[in-house]
Amino acid sequence: MGGRPGRHLGWTVRITDTTEIHILTDLIVRTPKAFRLPGRRPKRSPAYRALVALAYAALVTAILAMALAGPVPTFVGSTGDAAPPALLPASAAVAITVDGGSLRAPTAPRTVIRPAPPGLGTHLVAPGESLFTIAARYGVSPQTLAFNNGFTDTAELRAGLPLVITPPDVVVYEVAEKDSLLGIAQRFGVTAERIAVLNGIEFEPTDLLIGRRLAIPVVDPRFPGFRLKVSEAPTLIAPRLGIPVYGFITQRFSRAHPGIDIAAPAGTPIVAPDDGTVTASGWHAGTGGLHVCIRHDWGLETCAHHNSLNLVEVGERVLAGQAIARVGSTGHSTGPHVHWEARTNGALVDPLTWVGGS
Numbered sequence: 001m002g003g004r005p006g007r008h009l010g011w012t013v014r015i016t017d018t019t020e021i022h023i024l025t026d027l028i029v030r031t032p033k034a035f036r037l038p039g040r041r042p043k044r045s046p047a048y049r050a051l052v053a054l055a056y057a058a059l060v061t062a063i064l065a066m067a068l069a070g071p072v073p074t075f076v077g078s079t080g081d082a083a084p085p086a087l088l089p090a091s092a093a094v095a096i097t098v099d100g101g102s103l104r105a106p107t108a109p110r111t112v113i114r115p116a117p118p119g120l121g122t123h124l125v126a127p128g129e130s131l132f133t134i135a136a137r138y139g140v141s142p143q144t145l146a147f148n149n150g151f152t153d154t155a156e157l158r159a160g161l162p163l164v165i166t167p168p169d170v171v172v173y174e175v176a177e178k179d180s181l182l183g184i185a186q187r188f189g190v191t192a193e194r195i196a197v198l199n200g201i202e203f204e205p206t207d208l209l210i211g212r213r214l215a216i217p218v219v220d221p222r223f224p225g226f227r228l229k230v231s232e233a234p235t236l237i238a239p240r241l242g243i244p245v246y247g248f249i250t251q252r253f254s255r256a257h258p259g260i261d262i263a264a265p266a267g268t269p270i271v272a273p274d275d276g277t278v279t280a281s282g283w284h285a286g287t288g289g290l291h292v293c294i295r296h297d298w299g300l301e302t303c304a305h306h307n308s309l310n311l312v313e314v315g316e317r318v319l320a321g322q323a324i325a326r327v328g329s330t331g332h333s334t335g336p337h338v339h340w341e342a343r344t345n346g347a348l349v350d351p352l353t354w355v356g357g358s
Helices: 046-069 131-138 142-148 181-188 192-199
Strands: 008-014 020-028 094-098 101-105 121-124 162-165 170-174 213-217 248-251 260-263 269-271 276-283 290-296 301-307 323-326 337-344 347-349
Touching: 121 131, 131 142, 142 162, 142 170, 170 181, 181 192, 181 213, 192 213, 290 323, 301 323
Parallel strands: none
Antiparallel strands: 008 020, 094 101, 121 162, 170 213, 248 260, 260 337, 269 323, 276 290, 290 301, 301 337, 337 347
16 A cells, blocks of 8 residues: 555643643554545545544643643753752741642751761770770770670780770660660660760661661660679779778788778678779688679779678679678678778788878
């Protein structure tokens, strides 16, 4: 069959001053020779007329759909010349259409800028350094340093190891499966709000992904269930001590009596002379009865003997002034008192040497 080339049927519809719809059908019509007479318009077949009617119906449907949807927004690309929309103020309300209805947001959508958690540093352990000397250098407790680096024994420290260094009152915690913000907060004795603010947590569990490292602000560096074993005698760094119990000194330090006896009523609290780690808590193998020993952060170890009751466990972190035992008269004793000893590098020394004003 011959015939002249057919034509594409197309229309242009203007919706706004800047928006047009171009509709181009893929309909190509060729009029058969049998219907073409010289000097006359070609006769339109019923099929042709039906196809043209369908094209017009499609055009009308598109126009109605655009009218119901409202004005067409203008999108500006890299070469667009339309002016950018004005920014809404933070207090402006925004209407959002959802499935034919509308929701009104209290504020304009915006990106939330979260504060970065406290910065973490690193320290490469040098020969001769100990957990105590490194902790003193950065102003953190040995427990904080050990906890954040996975140590349970001071002997685990080796030259060349990189250590994570945190601010003094911050613990690094990695989120585990089934963790919740409230559960983590209760574990470390802080509020969930403090953890959320410090780490920029706004949505849970979206912002509490497994494996995320959080900075936990702690009230003091005592961690429930964490015990640090002190395997070596550290060098004295910055000696200072308080009195374990207030009473009357009935016997001073001498070669025959390597300690200080302080008489006090039975049951009086015995407190830690300074921050440290409990190295002994139980019955003394010799004559001291029930006793508690503490390795202080700066190196000295002190012990309180003849106690009626011990309140702390080996490996526990204690703070200056914290009750560790109660005055008693266990072991070889003539009455309620505390036999207070101090030891450094294996030698017993006079503890009053490091008490201010003594």
